[in-house]
Amino acid sequence: MSGRFDFALALGDDALIAAQRLAEWTTRAPEMEEDIALANIALDQLGAARLLLSYAGELEAAGRDEDALAFLRDDREFRNCLLVELPNGDFAVTMAKLLFLAAYQLPLYTALAGCADERLAAIGAKARKESAYHLDHASTWVRRLGDGTEESHRRMQAAVDQVWPYVHELFAPDPAAPVDPATLRADFDARVAAVLDEATLTRPESGWAPAGGRDGVHTEHLSYLLAEMQVLHRAHPGARW
Amino acid sequence: MLGQVEAAEEALRRAAERGRPDGPAPGDDLQAYFDEVIAADQKIEPRDWMPEAYRKTLIRQIAQHAHSEIIGMQPEGNWISRAPSLKRKAILLAKVQDEAGHGLYLYAAAETLGITRDELVELLLAGRQKYSSIFNYPTLSWADVGAIGWLVDGAAIVNQVPLCRCSYGPYARAMIRVCKEESFHQRQGYEILHTLSHGTPAQKAMAQDAIDRWWYPSLAMFGPPDGDSTHSAQSMAWKIKRFSNDELRQRFVDMCVQQAEILGLTLPDPDLRWNEDRQAYDYTQPDYDELMRVIKGDGPCNRERMTHRRRAHADGAWVREAAAAYAAKRAAERERVAA
Numbered sequence: 001m002s003g004r005f006d007f008a009l010a011l012g013d014d015a016l017i018a019a020q021r022l023a024e025w026t027t028r029a030p031e032m033e034e035d036i037a038l039a040n041i042a043l044d045q046l047g048a049a050r051l052l053l054s055y056a057g058e059l060e061a062a063g064r065d066e067d068a069l070a071f072l073r074d075d076r077e078f079r080n081c082l083l084v085e086l087p088n089g090d091f092a093v094t095m096a097k098l099l100f101l102a103a104y105q106l107p108l109y110t111a112l113a114g115c116a117d118e119r120l121a122a123i124g125a126k127a128r129k130e131s132a133y134h135l136d137h138a139s140t141w142v143r144r145l146g147d148g149t150e151e152s153h154r155r156m157q158a159a160v161d162q163v164w165p166y167v168h169e170l171f172a173p174d175p176a177a178p179v180d181p182a183t184l185r186a187d188f189d190a191r192v193a194a195v196l197d198e199a200t201l202t203r204p205e206s207g208w209a210p211a212g213g214r215d216g217v218h219t220e221h222l223s224y225l226l227a228e229m230q231v232l233h234r235a236h237p238g239a240r241w
Numbered sequence: 242m243l244g245q246v247e248a249a250e251e252a253l254r255r256a257a258e259r260g261r262p263d264g265p266a267p268g269d270d271l272q273a274y275f276d277e278v279i280a281a282d283q284k285i286e287p288r289d290w291m292p293e294a295y296r297k298t299l300i301r302q303i304a305q306h307a308h309s310e311i312i313g314m315q316p317e318g319n320w321i322s323r324a325p326s327l328k329r330k331a332i333l334l335a336k337v338q339d340e341a342g343h344g345l346y347l348y349a350a351a352e353t354l355g356i357t358r359d360e361l362v363e364l365l366l367a368g369r370q371k372y373s374s375i376f377n378y379p380t381l382s383w384a385d386v387g388a389i390g391w392l393v394d395g396a397a398i399v400n401q402v403p404l405c406r407c408s409y410g411p412y413a414r415a416m417i418r419v420c421k422e423e424s425f426h427q428r429q430g431y432e433i434l435h436t437l438s439h440g441t442p443a444q445k446a447m448a449q450d451a452i453d454r455w456w457y458p459s460l461a462m463f464g465p466p467d468g469d470s471t472h473s474a475q476s477m478a479w480k481i482k483r484f485s486n487d488e489l490r491q492r493f494v495d496m497c498v499q500q501a502e503i504l505g506l507t508l509p510d511p512d513l514r515w516n517e518d519r520q521a522y523d524y525t526q527p528d529y530d531e532l533m534r535v536i537k538g539d540g541p542c543n544r545e546r547m548t549h550r551r552r553a554h555a556d557g558a559w560v561r562e563a564a565a566a567y568a569a570k571r572a573a574e575r576e577r578v579a580a
Contacts, residue, residue, distance in 0.1 A: 026318045026337055027549065030557025032345055039338035043331060050327050067326050091560045147570065148563025232325045232383055239441050241325040
């Protein structure tokens with residue numbers, strides 16, 4: 001990715017797929033307060049996705065609005081990172097994913113808020129406030145689970161080990177993008193290290209760094225997610241809802 | 242409807258400004274004082290003495306109401322992942338989130354009566370307390386999301402608006418907040434149906450099919466006919482309930498007939514017609530045998546709804562235990578620092 005269209009599309013797809021996964025928790029969370037919190041975060045992500053996809057559609061100038069981009073592209077055309085499409089797993093996996101996503105989105109949106117593109121700057125200014133809340137929420141749970149019971153510690157460490165390899169893709173250098181993702185890595189590492197440390201968790205030493213999301217080469221999970229998300233929209237071509 | 246909620250809120254404020262009858266002096270008859278507060282349309286508050294049966298009835302009713310909000314997230318939650326546009330997805334997600342919030346307000350109101358939320362949740366999971374029978378019906382198409390908003394939330398509002406004036410203060414105040422958000426949801430449901438009924442032929446058919454399936458279950462939400470209602474007379478005397486099941490059901494029918502006309506959709510009752518003498522619509526009563534079967538556990542989704550709730554609760558146990566263990570560690574640390 002490098003142009004503004006590709007950049008807005010990739011960020012919009014990250015937020016959209018993250019929202020879809022988080023919303024799967026509705027009615028399933030460990031406590032009622034968490035049901036509300038996860039729906040809240042899903043709504044924030046969905047709101048950011050709508051702004052970014054609408055803007056991407058305008059930049060493309062091919063007549064595609066947010067719904068055309070969300071519902072009428074196949075998995076090979078989606079540009080989200082692999083991290084967000086991974087299944088929810090148990091609550092620890094979801095919190096590991098959310099921690100890493102928020103620790104990436106916060107510095108990203110913060111940098112975006114100062115970029116030259118006025119629309120992207122406005123979206124960044126709005127979304128960074130929400131990301132700060134998401135990061136706070138995920139950090140709190142990672143600490144609770146990591147430093148809670150023996151079982152929760154085991155599950156939280158397993159979740160970090162499972163998800164960690166997928167973060168590297170987020171920071172692939174792209175000097176031509178409105179914000180070069182490589183410049184966000186140090187901030188991300190510092191924030192995550194502090195949380196894992198307090199949570200008595202360790203960062204895995206795996207050298208495996210799966211990637212491909214930004215090029216539309218996804219895991220096997222995405223096309224199932226899209227099949228469900230798009231089924232109704234695709235069944236009624238041209239209908240208004 | 243919203244006007245009545247606002248009027249109830251205003252009445253609540255004015256009653257508070259008037260002040261309450263002087264509290265009972267030591268040795269006074271507590272029952273007489275309770276009756277005096279009820280007669281003066283003042284609110285009973287958690288600190289007040291109340292008859293044990295009043296407390297029990299309220300716990301049962303508020304808990305059932307809270308459970309209904311929580312179980313009621315499932316049929317609509319079923320369509321979040323498949324909502325046909327991003328805007329509709331956002332609206333539905335926000336609505337289901339509101340329902341969880343209503344559940345929390347209502348559990349908090351019940352807790353003022355001397356029971357804990359954990360105890361109430363256990364009673365629900367053990368099948369010893371009920372939730373609204375309506376949530377045992379399946380959501381089979383997107384239009385069901387609209388029908389639930391229009392009919393189910395509509396029936397809930399007709400039922401709940403009078404509760405904004407109920408004699409128990411915490412419940413009345415919770416209902417004022419709940420009703421304001423519910424009437425917003427009802428409008429959104431109506432708007433979904435309106436869009437569908439003015440869309441493609443397939444969309445219109447989808448909307449009509451949803452109304453055909455949700456109409457009678459919604460009428461049954463008002464409970465058994467007045468002759469068979471077990472708790473009504475006492476609840477009316479205590480000013481917990483203000484209108485009978487049949488009065489509220491009639492009000493709901495009269496409201497829906499007009500709205501269905503604007504939608505260009507029909508209600509599935511061939512005998513529905515205006516009665517000039519009664520100045521109300523005649524309609525066919527719902528099948529109360531079916532209602533009793535659903536309440537007893539044999540509706541289409543009773544087992545799935547309860548299994549889903551129990552599984553979420555069981556799957557989350559290790560998370561709640563971790564949160565408790567973490568909190569205990571932090572509390573112990575603070576004590577060490579303080580010592």
